[in-house]
Amino acid sequence: MKKLAFALVLAFLAFPCFAQEKTTKKEIPDGEIFSSTQSVTINGKTISLATETGTVQLRDENDKPIALFGFTHYRKTNATNRPIVFAFNGGPLSASFWLHFGVLGPKRIEINDPAYTKPAPYKVVNNQYSILDKADLVMIDPVGVGFSKPIGDAKWEDFWGVDQDIRSIGLFIEQFIIRSGKMNAPKYLLGESYGTFRNAGLVKHLQDKGIAMNGVIMVSAVFDLQHLLFGPGDDTAYLIHYPTYAATAWYHNKVKNKGESLEAFLDEVRAFTQNEYAPALLKGDQLSAAERNAVAQKLADYSGLSQDFYLKADLRVTNGEYFQELLRDKGLTVGRLDSRFTGVNEDLLSQNSLTDPQSDAISPPYIAAFKDYLYNDLKVRKDLSYTTTASTRKGFKWDWNHNGNIIWNMQVAVTTLPDMTSAMKRNPDLKILILNGYYDLATVFYGVERSIDHMGLDAELKKNIIMKYYEAGHMMYTHIPSMAKFKKDVDEFIDQTSN
Structure with missing residues (x-):
């Protein structure tokens, strides 16, 4: 009887643990996708788009769920094996609504460039400059922005860093192209600002996993963060910024x-x-x-x-x-x-x-108009919060360490340029399109030029890097003539690299 009682006690003690484990597993949420049909008219032709927006469950290398990963996917209906572009903004860490609602998606916000845009109602129009006549499009919101967040045992810091970010976005892209049947389609990365720094590392990361890009599009690029930092005893940033000071003086x-x-x-x-x-x-x-x-x-x-x-x-x-x-x-x-x-x-x-007039001028219309589109046109549940920047999250801190930047156990640089160099040397068919704004004082054009000149590429391989310039700033697409040029430059790049 004593033995039986002892066994019953053990069983009773074990049961809550089993129940707790079962409950924890149930608490790992699945992604939630909202479907709609959108359209865009480009060059007089209307394109119907099957659209998904929301989250999917992101799995790690062992298929363990680690995040709900947010995105919006536009796919031309009744079309197969079209090129696909994966696009994101920078920050770190910003949601992708700037590119989404500024130049890439089927709708765009009209801005009073280069002045302040009046408060609502804002004007949202058909985006004749979208790339959706050339390729399907996936707008990516990394973990910390949009609807993306960690699940299970994962924590924010597992995603907030140079290498952590490259890894998680690489996982998402690999899993997405398998899910959508795009493994054998022409593939592109398109990033803005920090998104170009990310791109330089991500293209090699994906290539090492057997996923080679047809091309990478860099919007307002920076590959060596030293170029942006006026560090003590380092004159580099003063030199790198000076031509943009001159361009600004020329304009004014x-x-x-x-x-x-x-x-x-x-x-x-x-x-x-x-x-x-x-x-x-x-x-x-x-x-x-x-x-x-x-x-x-x-x-x-x-x-x-x-x-x-x-x-x-x-x-x-x-x-x-x-x-x-x-x-x-x-x-x-x-x-x-x-x-x-x-x-x-x-x-x-x-x-x-004390402030940035361009940011002050365009942020309210972009944020308000995009969220109106998100919840009403894309049919997202209105009780889901869309986070535009991770800096609003408590405890946000970015880990700037990157594999290859550490010597003598010290961070000696913050650069992904060697990653891009290696990717190009190992894939001589990889093409890079770099779009620079002359009036961009956030990621200055002369810095990009100096980075490219220090990659050590031979003359033939260096031809795979195409540089384009715009008489506008960091978000050159707020300027209508530059937006039209953006469309032309990206269209030509996709045409040249997708066949």
């Missing part, structure tokens, strides 16, 4: 001689930066007073700032200082994402700008 009529065109003017500025400005900074305090004055005067002439300002700055002006100083006399500050935009200077005594 703050230069004495604008030359024949913006392109001709910038060729002159590039030559000065490389042949005079860089050697002057390299000399440090060994630069003579006469040399310092001469360089400061040229810096002033091209950039629209004063010689005195450059002398006080020791020839080194950060982007925040430039935003604030260029139009200080008019009580204005210029945009970081797009320096064509101007806004009220909130503190004329401040050394650095």
Whole structure:
């Protein structure tokens, strides 16, 4: 009897554990997809689109559920084996609604470029510049934004980092193309801003798994984050930013001689930066007073700032200082994402700008109009919250460590350029299209040029990198002429690489 009682006690104690384990498994949610039919008219032809938006259950390498992964998929009805483009924004970590509702999807928001857009009602129109006549489209929202979130034993930090992000998006793309029957279709990555930094690592990651891309489209690119950071003792960022300072001054009529065109003017500025400005900074305090004055005067002439300002700055002006100083006399500050935009200077005594006029001007219309489209046109449940940026989440922190950037157990760089270089050398048919805005002071065009020139590619392989330039900023598609050029450039790229 004692033995029987003891066995019953053990069984009773074990039962709650079994029940708890069973309950936990039930708590791992499945994805939820909302279907609708959308359409877009391009070049006079209307395309019907079978549309899915929502989440799927993302599995790790052992098929264990780790996340609900958010996306929107547009597929041309009654078409097979069309090219497919996987697109995302940057941040980190931003949702993909900027590209989605700005240039890629079937609808777009109209913006009062380059000024402020009035409050609602906003105007949403058919997007004749969409790429949906050329390819099916998947807009990706990484874990932390959109509807994407960890499930099961996974945690936010399992997804928030350079390598973690590449891994999870790589898993999603692989699982998606299997699910949708696109394994043998032409495939493309399209990323904006940090999305280009991600792309450079992701293209190699996928290629190593046997998924080779036909092409990668980089919108407002950066591959070496050192180019954006004005670090102590490092002159790189000052040099990299300078041609965009000059382009900004050219646009705002703050230069004495604008030359024949913006392109001709910038060729002159590039030559000065490389042949005079860089050697002057390299000399440090060994630069003579006469040399310092001469360089400061040229810096002033091209950039629209004063010689005195450059002398006080020791020839080194950060982007925040430039935003604030260029139009200080008019009580204005210029945009970081797009320096064509101007806004009220909130503190004329401040050394650095306090806000970004371009972001202030376009964020409310983009966010409000997209969410209206999401919940009403795409039929998403209205009790699901769509997160536009992970920075609003408590405890958000990005892990900048990347495999290959660590030497002597230290982070010596933040770059994915070696990944892209390796991918191109191992797949000589891989093509890269890079789209640069001249007035982009967030990811500057001269930085991309310097990165490409340091990849160590032979002349033939380097031809696989195609550079295009726009007279607009970071989101060049807010500018209608640039949006039309964006469409033309991307269409030609897909046509050339999908056959």
